[in-house]
Amino acid sequence: MISDVLIVGGGMTGSLLACALGYSKLFTKISVIDALPSPVSTNNPIPDPRVVTLTPASKFFMSSIGTWDLIPETRIGKFSSMQIWDYYGTGEIKFENSSGWVVENKELVQANLQRLKDLEIEVLSPVKVKAITRKTRKVFVELEDGRKLETSLIVGADGKESKVRNELGIGNWCKPYPHNGMVCIVKIEGKLNQAYQRFLQTGPLALLPLWENYYSVVWSAPPDIIDTLVKAFDNDFITQINLALSSPSLASFPNQSEIISPKVIEICTEKFSFPYALMYANSFVGPRVALVGDAAHTIHPMAGQGYNLGVYDVANLANILCQGAKIGRDPGHLAFLQAYGNKSKGYNSLLAEVEESILLSYSDIKALHYARNFAYSTIGRMPLVKDAFQKAANGFDFIPQKFEWEKT
């Protein structure tokens, strides 16, 4: 089988790229391979703890290729403001216009697969890649079930342990964070639709609204604390999280009227934990290969940017490939892939830098706290600076203003 673009990995990122390329109708054949079987719709009323936060730019891109509308509206959590405050009570910041959408990973994949079916793009699954051979003109891929595929461009969208990256000898740089993460779904008292993020002494704790009064919890802390939390009984965990959200008492906060501490009343799912790392592939592109999403980079999930960076990758790569297809470019030629690689490296390193400095500012060095609190209060009071921050957080700086498939 010969294809223009072969995408390895049919997860949230890979299937999204296939949707964009398929929707453009500019390619003869797009193929997707996935190691896991396609998920089945469960329609469980309780949300799955594996969720992502989407920025307005990500939503914009998904709407443009028609996958957004396939996510059931009742399963999307929306927030229009985010409250960020720390343990000591100073330096809180409230972003009134930072809207975001919280969606379960499985719903995103489902919507993408539905879209691929409409676009008549086949997903080969479950099957693993056995070997990848790169020649000047073509990439040959051998699957474990013996099938042989041929493609002009191979895209690695197969996660942080990317097979494509390893097979083609692209090295990577990795630095573990001192944190592990823990996720679960909780119910909180009352119905509030803002997102919360509190920087505790041990690391950030985030609560993201889903629907009704379900909230998704993302708690980052040193591995031993996370282990204790995961093993804790439900009641103990609820006590712990409420303490973490409300102590010391709000009375000690200077701007207490602006801060609301949500109160967790019930834990609804199992608790999952996982390690974090800052990872970069040495190069995001090579002759006849491009890496997107976690295969190219992973960051700390504290700002909820990880998946969005993958979406920006997909938006940029798809746009460059479509632009090329209109003028007959070879999709795998490095001269054009480099444009994607350079752009993606740009916003990825920017956000990694920002996150590194935020993490540093919340480390246990007292002097940094004063500097940070001063900086944050100042940011909060300077509309122009705050706008610039929000614009970067929205993501519109990182994706094309108009996509190739929208141009007539």
Place this chain on the structure above:
Amino acid sequence: MLCKLVQRFVSTVDPAEMQRFAVYKWWNPDNVLHPFSDLRSEYIKTRLQVQNLKGLRILDVGCGGGIMSERLGRLGASVVGIDPSEEAINVASLHLPKILKGNVEYKNCELSAVDEKFDVVLASEVIEHVTDHQIFLNDLSGKVKDNGAVFLTTVSKTFESWLLGIVASEYILKIVDPGTHQWDKFINPDDLIRMCNLSGLEVHHSNGWFIDYLKFRAFFTSYSRLGYLIHCTKPQSA
């Protein structure tokens, strides 16, 4: 002397030029012909007022490593690429992906050896390498069907093209291999248009182009004292 004269009438191929291009790195990602090809494909599409080139038979004269031939083939045209250099044709044939085998074929021959008429004839960055411009254009005009189109791209013979096209790109920035171009073979748009008319082609449009080396992107400009593109058609013979 006589030998040389005869050769001139038979062939416009310059053996020294052929030698130079035998070792040219066509498909190197840094090759400026790649971003320029974006522009050439776009120019051809815009001038022909089409979204793709399906159903058109195109002759790519001096196809080299096949950079443009593959582009045109991918856009749906049926392309014949010819080049007098055997090495270039080898590079082109080896690079041609299987998916395009039905659309693109390469021939190691000179223009005079082609005995077919085409819908579109393209001679891109070729005319500045031939021995005689007029003979070459006459030959070219013979290979295009009535009402068919001819696209030419080349470099103006100006002080700017000497400074930027030769001194800067070949010797200072080293974007192009030294010796790739000879200034005295460059040709100005006015002269080229006059010669096209002499060989029975009607010139419709010409446009300058320039390349931004930092962004690695080519763009159109009204300034045609450097590189330029020309679109002509062959009027129906009376």
